[in-house]
Amino acid sequence: MTAEIVVYGATGLVGRRVCHELDAAGAAFAIAGRSKERIAALAAELPAAEQRIATVAESALVRAFAGARVIVNCAGPLDEIGEPVLVAALAAGAHYLDLGGDQRFMHAMLERHESSTRRAGLVAMPGAALNCAIGDWAAAWAAQHVCGTPASEIEGDVLRTEPAAPLGADRPFDDVSISYIYDDLVLSPAGQRAVFANLHERGLAWRRDRWEPVAPASERRRINAGVAMGGERDVASFPGGDVITVPRHIATRAAQTFVSTTRHRAASTALRLLARAMPLVPKRATELLVPYTPKDYEYERTRFAVVAQVRRGFSGAQIVVGGGDQYLTSAVIAAWVARQLAARSAGPVGMRAPSELFRPAPALREIAAAAGMTLEPSFA
Ligand SMILES: NC(=O)c1ccc[n+]([C@@H]2O[C@H](COP(=O)([O-])OP(=O)(O)OC[C@H]3O[C@@H](n4cnc5c(N)ncnc54)[C@H](OP(=O)(O)O)[C@@H]3O)[C@@H](O)[C@H]2O)c1
Incomplete structure (x- = not known):
């Protein structure tokens, strides 16, 4: 074969x-x-x-x-x-x-390779992993409900054969936020190096219909992550890949990603202050940080909830995706996307967000079944 x-x-x-x-x-x-x-x-x-x-x-x-x-x-x-x-x-x-949800890389690739990918009749989908794809699909599914998208479109075939019109094009959303909430977060050496390298970088947030540079952890919110993840948690903004993908298919005035790695408010405040102070530390000093190499079984301890919230006027919707072991989950997502694209005969081409290639609700259900994740939609 x-x-x-x-x-x-x-x-x-x-x-x-x-x-x-x-x-x-x-x-x-x-x-x-x-x-x-x-x-x-x-x-x-x-x-x-x-x-x-x-x-x-x-x-x-x-x-x-x-x-x-x-x-x-x-x-x-x-x-x-x-x-x-x-x-x-x-x-x-x-x-x-x-699988990289690295915002800087995604933004640069979109600027440089969007048209060559489209002209070649091919697809490039960066961020086929927990951090980006799950948030992108969950936000789009929530936005479909606020827009009153017909059930036949929400529950259609998982693979899109035609590009879809942006959600909210006639009446944009006020806010889309995606929070990644972790308990017992274990990062691989590569993940730790990516965090160290990004400590000096200003990220991008989608504000007033454009990407604007923002300092790390400059915005904070309280998010209900569900009982299993400790209920209300403090989250701080971070430069997620979904900030780049979401505005491609949801017309919104603002889009931001947030993270929480601890249930404890005092620790959360300390981490936020540390993140804000890190750009003041010489870059050479952070290059000396040596990643810890976890044992294989340690990755299984991590639990996560991805909370996607969309708001337009007095209407809102939320999807919570819960699971564990972010590395296995990310591998399930990438293998699923690869098999879908390998079998695809027609569909949108170019650099694409997850929701531009796949219908969000069926994609999330298939991946949730394969990776043992839970889906909790709440549509107000
Ligand atoms: N978005 C998410 O939620 C998420 C979650 C998990 C991972 N990720 C991403 O997935 C990627 C892999 O992470 P990981 O933890 O698996 O990293 P890893 O264990 O360090 O593996 C890195 C791989 O890259 C190869 N490599 C490194 N430098 C290379 C070079 N110069 N030329 C060719 N190959 C090279 C290594 O090959 P050798 O074995 O030969 O060294 C190894 O196969 C990263 O981009 C990470 O950010 C994203």
């Missing part, structure tokens, strides 16, 4: 999980990476997968991606190696997706 899907960075924490998801689903896929030894070691766990070796040099990547319909980029940091992988996927005639 020729590989339809190539997983680049297959040897990483998430890459390995994506490969096991594809294997369990019986997909025809190849494992790819820069190290022959590490790819051979992984192949011992996945005997059905083809093996492809390539550094991030473009010609090597295009060769490794030959014949594939979809490239899943699990290699990071995306800031350094995301763009060459995306360019090589397009050159090889394949759709591209990655």
Whole structure:
């Protein structure tokens, strides 16, 4: 069976999980990476997968991606190696997706590769992971209810075959907020490095119909995350990828992402103040921070709730998505998106948000069933 899907960075924490998801689903896929030894070691766990070796040099990547319909980029940091992988996927005639919810990378890729992806008749979907895809789908599903979208459209086929009109185009929303709430958050070494690197960066928030630079943790709110996650929690703004994707399909005056990593108010305030003070620490000092390497089983302890809230005048809606193990959940999402795109015969092309390619409610239900997540819609 020729590989339809190539997983680049297959040897990483998430890459390995994506490969096991594809294997369990019986997909025809190849494992790819820069190290022959590490790819051979992984192949011992996945005997059905083809093996492809390539550094991030473009010609090597295009060769490794030959014949594939979809490239899943699990290699990071995306800031350094995301763009060459995306360019090589397009050159090889394949759709591209990655798991990074990294806002800066997503914004830059949209600016640079939107038209080349569209002209190639291909799809690039950055952020096919917990942080971005789940928030994007949950916000769109909530917005459909406020707009009175017909049930036939909400519950249609999961794959969109035509681009959909933006929600609220005739009467924009006042606010879309997506909060990522964690208990026992365990970050991979790559995740920790991404946090350290972003400490100095101003993020973007969608305000007054445009992206504006904002300081980290500059906005805070109280969000009810549900009984299982400790009820009311303080959340602080952070630069999520959904801030980039949501305004593409929901007409809204404001969109912001928030995070809470602790139930304790005092700790939450301390973390917010720390986040605001970090840009004052010399960049070289944060480069010295050494990530801790958690054991594999520690990732399973993390519980999360993604709370998407939309508001227009006196109408509002909320969806809460609950689950655990953000790395396994993200792998389930990426493997699901890859299989859907590999099987797709027609649909929107170009750089696309999750909700532009998939109907949000059916997508969330399919992924919730596969990843053991709960969905709690409340439509006022
Ligand atoms: N948005 C979300 O919710 C979410 C959740 C989880 C992960 N992620 C994203 O998923 C990505 C992977 O994270 P991870 O925790 O799996 O990282 P990881 O365990 O450090 O794995 C990184 C992978 O990238 C490869 N790699 C690193 N530098 C490379 C280079 N210069 N050339 C080629 N390959 C290179 C590594 O290959 P070697 O094995 O050869 O070193 C490894 O396969 C990151 O972008 C992360 O932000 C996002």
